[in-house]
Amino acid sequence: MGNSREYLIKNIVEISHKLHAMGWVANHDGNVTVKFEGALLATPTAVSKADIVPEMILTLDMEGKKVHGIGKSFSEINLHLAAYKTREDIAAVVHAHPPFAMARGLINGGDSCGDFEIVAPEAIVSIGDVIPAARYAFPGSVEHEQIISEALSRCDVFMMAGNGVLSVGRDVNEAYLRMELLEHLLKIDYYAKSMGQVMAIPDEDRRKLLEKRAAAGLGPKGVHSSSPSPSPSSLPSPKSPGSPGHQKELLKELIAEELKKVLKEQK
Numbered sequence: 001m002g003n004s005r006e007y008l009i010k011n012i013v014e015i016s017h018k019l020h021a022m023g024w025v026a027n028h029d030g031n032v033t034v035k036f037e038g039a040l041l042a043t044p045t046a047v048s049k050a051d052i053v054p055e056m057i058l059t060l061d062m063e064g065k066k067v068h069g070i071g072k073s074f075s076e077i078n079l080h081l082a083a084y085k086t087r088e089d090i091a092a093v094v095h096a097h098p099p100f101a102m103a104r105g106l107i108n109g110g111d112s113c114g115d116f117e118i119v120a121p122e123a124i125v126s127i128g129d130v131i132p133a134a135r136y137a138f139p140g141s142v143e144h145e146q147i148i149s150e151a152l153s154r155c156d157v158f159m160m161a162g163n164g165v166l167s168v169g170r171d172v173n174e175a176y177l178r179m180e181l182l183e184h185l186l187k188i189d190y191y192a193k194s195m196g197q198v199m200a201i202p203d204e205d206r207r208k209l210l211e212k213r214a215a216a217g218l219g220p221k222g223v224h225s226s227s228p229s230p231s232p233s234s235l236p237s238p239k240s241p242g243s244p245g246h247q248k249e250l251l252k253e254l255i256a257e258e259l260k261k262v263l264k265e266q267k
C-alpha cells in the first residue's frame with residue numbers, strides 16, 4: 001500500500017486541507033505535486049485547497065502536460081518542474097503562502113536581506129542554518145526557474161519574493177513539515193525581535209550542527225549538473241554583499257591582513 005497511487009493521492013488531499021486549515025492559502029493559492037511512476041500527481045487549478053477531493057487529482061507528464069484527470073493544471077507548474085529537474089532526490093513539492101514566510105520574502109524586494117539565519121540548534125539540523133529569500137523574477141520566466149534551481153541546490157525549503165514558500169521532500173509529508181518548521185521559526189523570530197535582540201549561535205556550534213545534519217543524511221542530494229545554472233549574482237547567498245555571512249568574511253579578511261602587518265613589523 002505504501003507507495004500506491006491511491007495512498008499518494010490521499011496524502012495530497014490531506015496536505016491540501018492542512019494548507020487551508022493552517023491559513024497558508026487563500027482563494028486558489030498553493031499547489032502540491034508528487035512524483036509517481038515517471039509522472040506527476042497534482043492538485044488542479046481554480047479550486048480552494050479546502051475543497052480538494054481525490055477525484056480531482058490530475059496526472060501530468062514530466063513536462064507538466066495533463067495526461068489524466070478532469071480539471072486544469074495550475075500555471076505555477078514551472079516551479080515544480082524546475083525542482084524535479086534540479087534534483088533527483090525530490091519526490092514531492094509543496095507551494096503555499098504562509099504569512100510569516102511570505103512577509104519575510106518581501107523584505108527589501110527579496111534580496112539577501114530577507115535571508116533567514118536560524119538560531120535554534122534542532123532546526124539547523126532539520127532544515128539548515130540559512131534559509132534563502134530568493135529575489136523576485138517574473139513568474140514562469142527562465143530567470144525565475146534559474147533562481148529556484150539555485151536555491152534548491154542549497155536547501156529544501158525557501159522563500160520566494162512575492163510568492164510565499166517552495167518546499168521539497170522525499171514525500172509530500174516531509175515537504176509539508178519543512179514548510180511548517182520554517183513558518184513556525186519565522187513566527188518565533190518575529191516575536192523575539194519585538195522583545196529584544198535575538199541571540200547568535202557560535203560559529204563552532206553551527207559547524208557541529210551542520211555536520212550532524214550531514215551525518216543524518218539531510219540536505220540537498222542528487223543535484224543535476226545539467227540543471228539551469230544561474231549567474232552567480234542572480235540569487236542571494238549567505239555570502240552576498242551586505243549579508244551577515246558576507247560581513248563575517250570581510251571581517252576575517254581584515255583581521256588576517258592586520259595580523260600579517262603586525263607579524264611583519266615584529267620581524
Ligand SMILES: [Zn+2]
Pocket residue numbers: 029030076095096097163164
Ligand atoms: Zn503562489
